Structures are given as C-alpha cells and as structure tokens.
Amino acid sequence: MSPQPAFTVDLPGARVAFSTRQGGVSEGPYESLNLGILTDDEPDRVEENRRRLAGHVQLDPARIAMGWQVHGTDIASWPGPPPAGRNGFAAPGAQLDKVDGHTTTVSALGLLVLVADCLPVALAGAGRVAMLHCGWRGLAGGMIEKGIALFAEPPAAAVGPGIGRCCYEVGPEVLDAFADLAGVTDGRMLDLRGVAEARLRRAGVTRVEHTDLCTSCHPDLLFSHRRDRGVTGRQAGVVWLTR
Numbered sequence: 171m172s173p174q175p176a177f178t179v180d181l182p183g184a185r186v187a188f189s190t191r192q193g194g195v196s197e198g199p200y201e202s203l204n205l206g207i208l209t210d211d212e213p214d215r216v217e218e219n220r221r222r223l224a225g226h227v228q229l230d231p232a233r234i235a236m237g238w239q240v241h242g243t244d245i246a247s248w249p250g251p252p253p254a255g256r257n258g259f260a261a262p263g264a265q266l267d268k269v270d271g272h273t274t275t276v277s278a279l280g281l282l283v284l285v286a287d288c289l290p291v292a293l294a295g296a297g298r299v300a301m302l303h304c305g306w307r308g309l310a311g312g313m314i315e316k317g318i319a320l321f322a323e324p325p326a327a328a329v330g331p332g333i334g335r336c337c338y339e340v341g342p343e344v345l346d347a348f349a350d351l352a353g354v355t356d357g358r359m360l361d362l363r364g365v366a367e368a369r370l371r372r373a374g375v376t377r378v379e380h381t382d383l384c385t386s387c388h389p390d391l392l393f394s395h396r397r398d399r400g401v402t403g404r405q406a407g408v409v410w411l412t413r
C-alpha cells in the first residue's frame with residue numbers, strides 16, 4: 171500500500187492538510203514523516219520530512235509559518251511569509267514566537283501547527299484563514315472563540331486527527347474545565363473532538379469537517395504522545411488560502 175502523507179479537506183477559498191506519519195525518512199519511534207525538530211529525531215531527517223510535506227501539498231517551505239507551541243491561546247497574524255529569523259519551518263533553529271495559533275489573509279501562505287494527540291483546528295472564510303493548536307488547555311482557555319473572533323462572519327472549520335474519547339482518560343481538573351458542555355465526558359474519558367465541535371457550533375460555525383481518526387488507535391498512521399509515552403514524532407495541520 172502506498173503511503174498517505176496527508177489527508178486534505180477543501181474549505182471555501184482554502185485547503186487544509188492534516189499530515190500523517192507516512193512517507194517520510196525518519197526511523198524508530200519517529201517513523202517516518204516526523205515534523206517535530208524538538209524531538210530526539212535526527213534534525214536532517216526532520217528537515218527532509220518537512221520538504222516532503224511541503225512538496226506533497228505544493229507549498230513553498232519558505233511560505234509556511236509556525237510557532238513555538240506552549241498550550242496557550244495567543245494567535246500570530248502573518249502579513250506575509252515569515253521573514254529570515256522567524257522562518258522556523260524552513261530553517262529549524264530560527265527563533266519562533268510562543269504562539270499556538272496563526273492567521274493570515276495572504277494567499278498560498280501555509281499556517282502550521284504540530285500535534286501528536288491535540289487537535290489541529292483550521293478555520294476559513296471571507297479571505298482569511300486560521301490554524302489553531304487545540305489541546306485541552308487551549309480549548310479551556312478559549313482558543314476556538316479567539317480564532318473565530320478574527321473573522322467578520324463565522325468561518326467554516328476542519329478538525330484533524332486527535333486523541334479520541336476511546337483513549338483519553340483525564341483527571342478531575344480537566345473534566346471540570348468542560349462541565350458546561352453536555353455529552354463530552356463519560357466517566358473519566360473526555361471527548362476532545364466533541365468539545366471542539368460544541369465550541370465551534372456555539373460560536374456560530376455551521377460547517378465543521380472532521381478527519382475523525384484517533385491518534386492513539388492508529389499506530390501505523392499517526393503519532394500519539396500518550397500511546398508512545400512521549401517518545402514519538404509530530405504530525406501537522408496546515409491551512410492556506412487558495413485564492
């Protein structure tokens with residue numbers, strides 16, 4: 171079976187790619203399309219993997235923006251491609267802003283978040299896109315609402331692979347953070363995708379596309395931080411305007 175490096179979703183005026191672990195050059199726990207440079211993988215392999223993903227989705231690596239993710243809710247606005255010194259995707263080691271979300275109105279400018287259980291959430295509408303890194307902390311902190319507030323009208327959304335309710339047992343402080351939402355918990359199991367869906371709908375989003383795959387349940391296809399006890403690679407969510 172040929173590798174499937176990414177799933178793509180088309181939204182109005184935009185395209186979204188959710189990468190997998192297939193089609194790269196890394197080995198061992200990072201096999202094979204690991205995009206995370208802050209893992210113990212070999213940096214030159216990560217760089218090759220990033221080039222492969224960019225080629226697969228037909229984006230210029232120099233036009234892909236990313237941040238240093240801290241499970242917060244800050245969103246960087248990109249008026250153009252990342253300048254030298256902030257272009258950490260194409261030039262690993264460059265300084266990165268500590269942000270978990272990105273937005274732009276510029277065409278063919280990719281916005282990327284790295285994930286390995288957290289949900290990548292893409293928004294698109296009226297000449298603007300946003301990409302949000304949504305773990306439970308980001309969702310609890312209002313990341314989805316902050317992202318939607320960037321748009322004049324509620325955007326369309328695409329939610330990528332993440333840890334499923336089948337595999338995501340959490341503590342009481344996490345369950346408490348979502349006590350306002352019905353149907354997203356079952357005992358100690360949290361439905362992170364259900365949380366994202368509910369928050370999107372509550373903010374007025376009417377179109378939500380899901381690539382509904384549990385990272386932990388698909389070891390051949392996806393990296394999972396929890397399943398692999400932290401020693402694993404990173405996949406990505408990328409969104410860009412197509413016109």
Ligand SMILES: [Zn+2]
Pocket residue numbers: 333334335336337384385386387
């Ligand atoms: Zn699962």
